[in-house]
Amino acid sequence: MKNIKYLLIAILFTANYACNDLDEINEDPNNVSEADPRLLLTAIQKDAFEVEGTSPMYASRMLVSADGESTSQYYKWDRAGFSTYLTLGEVTKMIEEAKRAELPEYEALGKFFRAYYFNKLTLTFGDIPFAQALQGETERVFQPTYSTQKEVFVGILKELEEANEILKTNTNIIGGDIIFNGDMIKWRKVINSFRLKILISLSKKAGDMDLNIAASFASIVNNEPIISSVEDSAMLVFEDAEGARYSEFNSSGYGSGMYMASTFVDMLKDRQDPRLFIFCTQTRKGKEDGLAINDFASYAGADPTIPYGEYNDIAAAGLLSKVNLRYSTDPTTEPHAILGYWEMEFVLAEAAVRGWIPAATAKSHYENGVRASFQFYNTYAKGLESFVDAAAATTYLDGADVGFDNAANTADQIALIIEQKYFASFLQDGWRMYFDQLRTGVPNFPYVGTNTPPTRWMYPNEEYVNNADNVNAAVSAQFGSSNDGIRQIPWWLIGGATIN
Numbered sequence: 001m002k003n004i005k006y007l008l009i010a011i012l013f014t015a016n017y018a019c020n021d022l023d024e025i026n027e028d029p030n031n032v033s034e035a036d037p038r039l040l041l042t043a044i045q046k047d048a049f050e051v052e053g054t055s056p057m058y059a060s061r062m063l064v065s066a067d068g069e070s071t072s073q074y075y076k077w078d079r080a081g082f083s084t085y086l087t088l089g090e091v092t093k094m095i096e097e098a099k100r101a102e103l104p105e106y107e108a109l110g111k112f113f114r115a116y117y118f119n120k121l122t123l124t125f126g127d128i129p130f131a132q133a134l135q136g137e138t139e140r141v142f143q144p145t146y147s148t149q150k151e152v153f154v155g156i157l158k159e160l161e162e163a164n165e166i167l168k169t170n171t172n173i174i175g176g177d178i179i180f181n182g183d184m185i186k187w188r189k190v191i192n193s194f195r196l197k198i199l200i201s202l203s204k205k206a207g208d209m210d211l212n213i214a215a216s217f218a219s220i221v222n223n224e225p226i227i228s229s230v231e232d233s234a235m236l237v238f239e240d241a242e243g244a245r246y247s248e249f250n251s252s253g254y255g256s257g258m259y260m261a262s263t264f265v266d267m268l269k270d271r272q273d274p275r276l277f278i279f280c281t282q283t284r285k286g287k288e289d290g291l292a293i294n295d296f297a298s299y300a301g302a303d304p305t306i307p308y309g310e311y312n313d314i315a316a317a318g319l320l321s322k323v324n325l326r327y328s329t330d331p332t333t334e335p336h337a338i339l340g341y342w343e344m345e346f347v348l349a350e351a352a353v354r355g356w357i358p359a360a361t362a363k364s365h366y367e368n369g370v371r372a373s374f375q376f377y378n379t380y381a382k383g384l385e386s387f388v389d390a391a392a393a394t395t396y397l398d399g400a401d402v403g404f405d406n407a408a409n410t411a412d413q414i415a416l417i418i419e420q421k422y423f424a425s426f427l428q429d430g431w432r433m434y435f436d437q438l439r440t441g442v443p444n445f446p447y448v449g450t451n452t453p454p455t456r457w458m459y460p461n462e463e464y465v466n467n468a469d470n471v472n473a474a475v476s477a478q479f480g481s482s483n484d485g486i487r488q489i490p491w492w493l494i495g496g497a498t499i500n
């Protein structure tokens with residue numbers, strides 16, 4: 001009987017062990033129920049801080065293509081995708097795991113990245129799934145309704161405010177942080193600065209009492225930490241290691257039919273801006289004529305509106321500059337910023353001109369922004385540092401087309417500020433310079449015929465298949481028709497003059 005008893009115990013133990021073991025074996029490794037928020041954070045950061053490629057630079061009149069008609073360059077694009085929601089799913093998972101593990105710092109960063117990605121989505125399309133988005137697993141909502149663009153902006157500003165509040169009292173170390181190595185105060189600075197970035201993007205809505213933009217902006221500046229040095233910039237520093245190299249390293253596009261656009265090059269030449277030498281190469285003719293690397297006459301771009309087949313003839317004559325080779329041959333070219341100190345200073349300068357913060361600070365913020373951009377390239381543009389040192393910045397700021405005191409009125413002052421944001425955005429921060437142009441009209445982007453710069457992208461075809469009622473309702477509510485067009489005006493661009 002004793003042996004039978006022991007045998008029964010052994011059978012029960014084995015059965016129980018087998019069931020537990022089977023549960024572990026049957027767990028889908030690609031859909032695990034729990035995940036380490038530190039690992040999720042690293043992956044989310046890497047995605048967010050990658051260079052967005054050259055499409056925004058074609059649209060922003062920085063590049064031209066001789067290899068075929070670029071839809072971005074000729075303003076002929078149509079639809080964009082919703083793949084960003086996949087990344088937002090990872091952000092949602094990080095927030096869930098942060099709550100489960102009682103790690104509020106990851107919830108705070110999750111809120112920041114939700115705001116970052118939803119901001120990109122709403123600027124791309126207009127109204128988007130927001131309030132009901134990403135609720136497939138929790139609420140079984142597979143056909144989310146669309147939130148208005150105003151609701152999206154209100155929502156992401158609220159999430160950023162909540163993120164800042166969480167980090168105010170948090171003393172935990174943020175593991176897996178490849179941007180600031182867990183520095184809590186730097187993350188608070190970025191979160192609050194991103195709030196300011198969103199508020200300035202809504203300048204046409206300054207009269208909306210629900211948003212209270214000017215007062216909210218001033219309150220953040222007066223009461224919260226914000227980015228105050230180049231070292232505070234939200235940027236990814238690349239390393240010469242597999243999976244950590246500069247995003248455009250070894251990109252084949254830079255070596256073929258990609259050339260600089262005259263819009264960008266001529267603006268830099270007119271202002272004797274030495275960052276030109278950082279961004280692009282001399283023309284072949286300039287080199288053959290023995291012109292120095294810092295001779296502005298040895299640089300040239302092409303008209304972005306002419307047929308693409310004509311660029312090869314101009315290039316064959318040695319009259320076109322290409323993107324500086326350092327961007328495609330150096331694995332650690334320069335960090336990529338989604339919010340740099342230079343941009344923050346330009347945001348503050350514009351707010352000062354608009355009267356949201358003391359107007360007397362506009363000039364100092366503007367000049368700080370220019371100096372910060374020069375400092376960034378002085379630090380990272382290997383072998384070209386001397387062209388953009390502190391003395392060069394001082395000389396540059398004395399230029400007739402650069403000096404803030406030379407601006408005759410507020411419109412001219414804002415134009416100066418946006419121009420400098422434009423120059424500092426070369427291969428930085430994706431489509432931001434294009435959206436700035438839509439909002440302010442600066443700089444002038446030339447176009448052909450009626451192909452004006454589009455104001456948005458059409459919704460994905462998949463939405464019309466899988467969520468037809470809601471996407472059709474969103475198009476009708478926004479534009480008063482069923483025309484999901486690229487030149488329909490979204491809410492954030494309605495109201496006020498281009499520069500006001």
